Amino acid sequence: MTDATQxxxxxxxxxxxxxxxxxxxxxxxxxxxxRKAMQDDPRVLLLGEDIATLGGVFRVTEGLKAEFGxxxxxDTPLAESGIVxxxxxxxxxxxxxxxxxxxxxxxxxxxxQITSQLAKLTARHEGSQAFPVVIRVPYGGHxxxxxxxxxxxxxxxxxxxxxxLVSPSTPHDAYWMIQEAIKSDDPxxxxxxxxxxxxxxxxxxxxxxxxxxxxxVVRVGTEVTVVGHGAMVSVLLQAAEIAAEEGIxxxxxxxxxxxxxxxxxxxxxxxxxxxxxxxxxxxxxxxxGSEIAATxxxxxxxxxxxxxxxxSGYDTPFPPAKLESVFLPDADRxxxxxxxxxxx
Amino acid sequence: MSSDAMGxxxxxxAESDPGAAPVQLLDTxxxxxxxxxxxxxxxxxxxLSDDTLRSFHRxxxxxxxxxxxxxxxxxxxxLALWVPSHGQEAAQVGSARATRPQDHLFPxxxxxxxxxxxxxxxxxxxxxxxxxxxxxWDPAERQNFHLYTLVIGSQTLHATGxxxxxxxxxxxATGDPERDxxxxxxxxxxxxxxxxxxxxxxxxxxxQTPQVFFLQNNQWAISVPVATQSRTPLYLRGTGFGIxxxxxDGNDVLASYAVTLRDMDAARAGGGPRFIEAMTYRIGAHxxxxxxxxxxTDDELQSWVARDPIVRFELFLRSRGESDAFFASxxxxxNDLAEDVRKRTLALEKPDxxxxxxxxxxxxxxxxxxxxxxxxxYESSFGETS
Ligand SMILES: Cc1ncc(C[n+]2csc(CCOP(=O)(O)OP(=O)(O)O)c2C)c(N)n1
Numbered sequence: 001m002t003d004a005t006q007x008x009x010x011x012x013x014x015x016x017x018x019x020x021x022x023x024x025x026x027x028x029x030x031x032x033x034x035r036k037a038m039q040d041d042p043r044v045l046l047l048g049e050d051i052a053t054l055g056g057v058f059r060v061t062e063g064l065k066a067e068f069g070x071x072x073x074x075d076t077p078l079a080e081s082g083i084v085x086x087x088x089x090x091x092x093x094x095x096x097x098x099x100x101x102x103x104x105x106x107x108x109x110x111x112x113q114i115t116s117q118l119a120k121l122t123a124r125h126e127g128s129q130a131f132p133v134v135i136r137v138p139y140g141g142h143x144x145x146x147x148x149x150x151x152x153x154x155x156x157x158x159x160x161x162x163x164x165l166v167s168p169s170t171p172h173d174a175y176w177m178i179q180e181a182i183k184s185d186d187p188x189x190x191x192x193x194x195x196x197x198x199x200x201x202x203x204x205x206x207x208x209x210x211x212x213x214x215x216x217v218v219r220v221g222t223e224v225t226v227v228g229h230g231a232m233v234s235v236l237l238q239a240a241e242i243a244a245e246e247g248i249x250x251x252x253x254x255x256x257x258x259x260x261x262x263x264x265x266x267x268x269x270x271x272x273x274x275x276x277x278x279x280x281x282x283x284x285x286x287x288x289g290s291e292i293a294a295t296x297x298x299x300x301x302x303x304x305x306x307x308x309x310x311x312s313g314y315d316t317p318f319p320p321a322k323l324e325s326v327f328l329p330d331a332d333r334x335x336x337x338x339x340x341x342x343x344x
Numbered sequence: 345m346s347s348d349a350m351g352x353x354x355x356x357x358a359e360s361d362p363g364a365a366p367v368q369l370l371d372t373x374x375x376x377x378x379x380x381x382x383x384x385x386x387x388x389x390x391x392l393s394d395d396t397l398r399s400f401h402r403x404x405x406x407x408x409x410x411x412x413x414x415x416x417x418x419x420x421x422x423l424a425l426w427v428p429s430h431g432q433e434a435a436q437v438g439s440a441r442a443t444r445p446q447d448h449l450f451p452x453x454x455x456x457x458x459x460x461x462x463x464x465x466x467x468x469x470x471x472x473x474x475x476x477x478x479x480x481w482d483p484a485e486r487q488n489f490h491l492y493t494l495v496i497g498s499q500t501l502h503a504t505g506x507x508x509x510x511x512x513x514x515x516x517a518t519g520d521p522e523r524d525x526x527x528x529x530x531x532x533x534x535x536x537x538x539x540x541x542x543x544x545x546x547x548x549x550x551x552q553t554p555q556v557f558f559l560q561n562n563q564w565a566i567s568v569p570v571a572t573q574s575r576t577p578l579y580l581r582g583t584g585f586g587i588x589x590x591x592x593d594g595n596d597v598l599a600s601y602a603v604t605l606r607d608m609d610a611a612r613a614g615g616g617p618r619f620i621e622a623m624t625y626r627i628g629a630h631x632x633x634x635x636x637x638x639x640x641t642d643d644e645l646q647s648w649v650a651r652d653p654i655v656r657f658e659l660f661l662r663s664r665g666e667s668d669a670f671f672a673s674x675x676x677x678x679n680d681l682a683e684d685v686r687k688r689t690l691a692l693e694k695p696d697x698x699x700x701x702x703x704x705x706x707x708x709x710x711x712x713x714x715x716x717x718x719x720x721x722y723e724s725s726f727g728e729t730s
Binding site for chain 1: 424425472473474475476477478494495496534535537538539540565566567568572573633638639694695697699700701704711712715719722726
C-alpha cells in the first residue's frame, strides 16, 4: 500500500516552486543532515560504535569518515558510558558532539552519564557552560530483530529534567531536525524510528526548515484526534485511511517532540474533535502517552466527550520477533480505541 | 612458539607486550610442541584417552556443521539472525571440556560449541535466534550452561556474583572433586571496554572468587579492530587487576583445554580468579547482518583460515594413527545433525500470544492479568467479526 505519511509530507512541502526537492529514505536524509551540520560548523563531530569505517550498522554515517576524517568521525571503544561521558568532556572543550547509540536497548550502560551527568550539568554550571550534546538513538520495533534491538525507551529520558527529546517521522523532518538538534545548546535525545530508515519520502533542501519542538497536524479530520510519534505516525495515517472508508473522520497529529511536547496544535485539535487516542510502541505504564493523556485531560477537560485513551505496547518486555506484530499497536488496535472513544 | 598463532596487523606492537608467548601445544601442522614452555601441560595431554581426544574433534566438527546449517537457514528466511562461531571452535571446545558437571558457565552469544558440549539442544539456540524466545533453555537442565546475553559484557558480573555465592556457601576448596565448584564466563575483545567487565574483574579480585574469565579475542568487535579497545595485549589487563592471566593460542584445542583445566582447578581449590585470553579469529561475518569486506582484508582472513582449528587437530589425530573411517563417521554424524536441525527448525511453531505475559513476573500481577485478558478478548472478537 502507499505510504500516507509521505503523500502528506509532499503536500505540505510543495510550496517553494524552484525547490531542491529530492526523494530519499530517512536514513539517507539523516546522513545528509549530519553532513550539512558538519560542513556548517567545524566543531561538530560524531562518535559511536562502528560509525566511521563501517558507516554505522544502519549506514546513517556512511561516507562521513572519508569526507571529514577520523578526528571528526570517531569509532569508539565498545562502551556506552564512555561514549556519553566523553561527549560531555568534548562539549566542555567547545565541540558539539553527536553520539550514536547502536540500538535502543544498548543505551542503558550510558544511562548514568545521560541522566545523572549530562541532564544536570547545565543547571549545575548555573549558566556558565552549555552542553550541546546530541545522542542519536535508533529505536522501535517492526524490524523482526532479536532481544534489545526493538525497544522504545523514551519515557526514561522524557522523565529526566534537563533533556530534550525529539523523534522525526519523515525524511524531510529528519534532515532538518537533526540540524536543529545539533544547533541547540541543550542536550538532545534524538530518537530515530529505525523501521522508517528505508521507506523513501521527499526532502526539500531549500525549505525554511523544521523547528525542533513543533507538533503538526498531518491529516485533517473532525471526529477523533489520534496522536503519536516516529513509526507510529504511519500506522495512525493507515488507521485514518481505513476509518475514512467507514465514514469516520480522524485527525492525525505527529508529535515530533516528546520533551517538551508542543501542546498547542494538539489541544486545538482535541477542542475541535472532543476525542483523543494516544498511540505509542512503548509499554503504557508511566509512559509519554500517559503524560499526554493527563495533560490534555487537565487542559481541555470541558472539550472532551470521552476519556483520553491510550494504545501502547503491553507492559511486558518487548517480545521475541515472532510476536512483535502482536505487541506493537497496529491500525486495528488504534481503530478499536477510536471506536471506544466514539462510543462515549 | 611460532608467530603464526598471533594476528597480523591488528595487534598492538610487540614491544608493548612484555608477557610470554601464547601457550601453544599444537602448531598449525598439528605437531605437539615439546619445550620448557609446554612442559607444565604435556602430562595432562598425555593422560587424555583416545576417546577424549576423538570427542574434541567431534565437538568441533559438529558445531561447525550446525553453525553452517543455521547460517543457511537464516539466509532462507528461517531465522531472524545468525551469529557464526566458525573459527572459534577450539577455544570453546577445549575450555568447555575442562569444566566439571557442577561448574557453571556464563556465555555471551557466540558460544554454540560450549553449549553443545554442555548438552544444549542446538535447536534451543535456533529458537532464540529465530525470534521464538528470548531464553531457549533451562540452565539447570543443560548442565549449568546459562542463557546467552546480548548486552555486551553483562554476563561477566552475573558469573562473578554466582562465584561469590559459591564461595559464601563454601562449595570450593574442600578437596572434594564432586563438590568444589568453579564458574567460567565467556566474552569478547570488544566487551573488555565495558564498565561491567572491568567491574567484574574488580569484584572477582576483591573477593577472590572461584572463577575463570575466558576471553575469546577474535580480533574484531563488528568493524572495530581490537587495537581500538586496547593498546596492551588484553591478558595483561587481567594482570593489572591482580588476576593471574595467560594468553593462549585459541585455535589450539589442546592449549585451550590444558590451560583452562589448570585455571579451573586453581579456582576450585581456592586460588582465586584466573583470566585466559584465547587468540582466535571470527572467520565469518559478525552476524548475518554484517558485511566484513567493508572493514577487513582478505589477506588477514586467509592468514587465519590457514590456522584453522579443526584442520590442525585432525592432522594431530592422524599423526597418532586415527583412521579415515573415524573422520568419515564424524562427517556423517555432522550431516545427520544438520539435517535434523533443519527438519526441526522448519517444524517450529510460532509461540502463542499468551507466552508474552506468562513469565514477566514470578507472582501474579494485576497489570499483566488485565492486559492478557484484554488481548485474549480482543483476539477472539477479531476472529468472530472477520
Ligand atoms: C551494550 C551493547 N552495546 C552494543 C552492542 C552491539 N554489539 C553487538 S556485538 C558487538 C561487538 C562485540 O564484540 P566482541 O565483544 O569482541 O564480541 P564478538 O561479537 O566479536 O564475539 C556490538 C557493538 C551490544 N550488543 N551491547
